Amino acid sequence: MPTIILNQKAILKLLDMAEVIGVVEAAFKDWAEGRGTMPPKAYLLLEKGDFRAMPASLPGAAGVKWVAVHPQNPGRGLPTVMGTIIYNDPQNGYPLAIMDGTDITAYRTGAAAAIASKYLARPDARTLGIIGAGRQAHTQIQAHLPLFNIKQVKVFDTHKEATVRLIKAFPEYPLRESTLEETAAADIVCTLTPSREPYLKKEWIAPGTHINAIGADAEGKEELEPALLKRAMVVVDDIRQASVAGEINVPVAKKLFSVDEVYANLGEIIAGKKRGRTDPKAITIFDSTGVAIEDIAVTKIIYEKALKNGNFMTINMIGTAP
Numbered sequence: 001m002p003t004i005i006l007n008q009k010a011i012l013k014l015l016d017m018a019e020v021i022g023v024v025e026a027a028f029k030d031w032a033e034g035r036g037t038m039p040p041k042a043y044l045l046l047e048k049g050d051f052r053a054m055p056a057s058l059p060g061a062a063g064v065k066w067v068a069v070h071p072q073n074p075g076r077g078l079p080t081v082m083g084t085i086i087y088n089d090p091q092n093g094y095p096l097a098i099m100d101g102t103d104i105t106a107y108r109t110g111a112a113a114a115i116a117s118k119y120l121a122r123p124d125a126r127t128l129g130i131i132g133a134g135r136q137a138h139t140q141i142q143a144h145l146p147l148f149n150i151k152q153v154k155v156f157d158t159h160k161e162a163t164v165r166l167i168k169a170f171p172e173y174p175l176r177e178s179t180l181e182e183t184a185a186a187d188i189v190c191t192l193t194p195s196r197e198p199y200l201k202k203e204w205i206a207p208g209t210h211i212n213a214i215g216a217d218a219e220g221k222e223e224l225e226p227a228l229l230k231r232a233m234v235v236v237d238d239i240r241q242a243s244v245a246g247e248i249n250v251p252v253a254k255k256l257f258s259v260d261e262v263y264a265n266l267g268e269i270i271a272g273k274k275r276g277r278t279d280p281k282a283i284t285i286f287d288s289t290g291v292a293i294e295d296i297a298v299t300k301i302i303y304e305k306a307l308k309n310g311n312f313m314t315i316n317m318i319g320t321a322p
């Protein structure tokens with residue numbers, strides 16, 4: 001079989017959030033139990049944005065995502081985050097597929113946060129707060145709403161048009177434009193901005209809140225006041241990445257927070273090695289940097305579904321295919 005090519009349109013037809021949540025959770029468990037390989041992502045930092053190379057393997061799957069993050073892009077008609085994935089046969093290295101990774105990134109990011117919420121938020125959470133109403137906000141809503149009995153989604157963005165667009169995209173869900181402070185008062189708060197200035201204040205966060213800190217995924221990015229980290233139970237997706245590029249990266253560099261204060265990796269909690277929330281009054285924070293096992297887990301099912309559907313382009317990359 002030659003290498004198959006899947007563009008954004010083809011991928012979107014194959015993505016299903018419930019399925020993505022299932023494979024991402026299984027990938028974290030596999031990795032925590034030693035069945036995956038993943039070096040930390042490598043960054044290429046340029047003036048207008050950055051690029052990341054994210055390789056990983058899981059049982060029966062291997063590949064790499066090359067992803068660009070350019071926060072000024074929405075003004076140019078392009079997404080902030082765009083990815084391309086090369087998916088290989090782990091046995092012989094053959095490139096099985098080249099596919100768009102933009103929506104795979106958005107879906108797996110939403111899924112990882114919702115999985116973190118499942119283990120760390122109060123099960124009786126009724127309000128979801130969305131700070132930053134861009135691309136990632138959509139999949140946070142898609143992933144969280146079926147898992148919790150959410151009665152209201154509060155949305156804040158510094159650009160009103162982004163808030164209005166997000167609310168219009170979900171006519172079936174109870175979304176409402178709110179102030180930053182009101183949004184921060186939700187039971188589950190997702191921070192989804194490329195901010196380099198902490199804007200989420202400790203005084204706004206009630207006992208029992210769970211925060212998914214998603215936006216800080218490169219050196220120098222920061223959304224939460226460091227004092228909030230000190231008061232919380234902090235869980236990371238990968239301590240090697242979080243300490244240099246996640247929500248904790250700036251406080252760690254300034255010695256305001258130590259990696260020793262991190263409670264667990266999400267995989268350890270999923271694998272039952274550590275407990276999730278036990279205290280209804282605890283403030284919990286998931287520091288998400290985005291990990292390559294998430295991408296490869298989703299890529300594997302997309303590849304398998306595409307093969308089954310049979311509707312794809314192919315290219316002879318290397319002469320004779322096995």
Ligand SMILES: NC(=O)c1ccc[n+]([C@@H]2O[C@H](COP(=O)([O-])OP(=O)(O)OC[C@H]3O[C@@H](n4cnc5c(N)ncnc54)[C@H](O)[C@@H]3O)[C@@H](O)[C@H]2O)c1
Pocket residue numbers: 069071074080081105106109131132133134135136137156157158159162192193194195199213214215216217288289290291
């Ligand atoms: N952790 C992960 O796995 C992961 C995955 C994908 C993206 N990200 C990061 O998440 C962030 C958002 O990505 P996106 O694709 O949604 O970008 P986007 O550009 O589509 O949306 C970002 C939104 O945040 C708003 N915003 C900016 N500063 C704000 C502030 N201080 N307060 C409120 N709103 C503000 C912008 O107006 C915009 O609407 C980026 O930093 C990106 O690098 C992380």
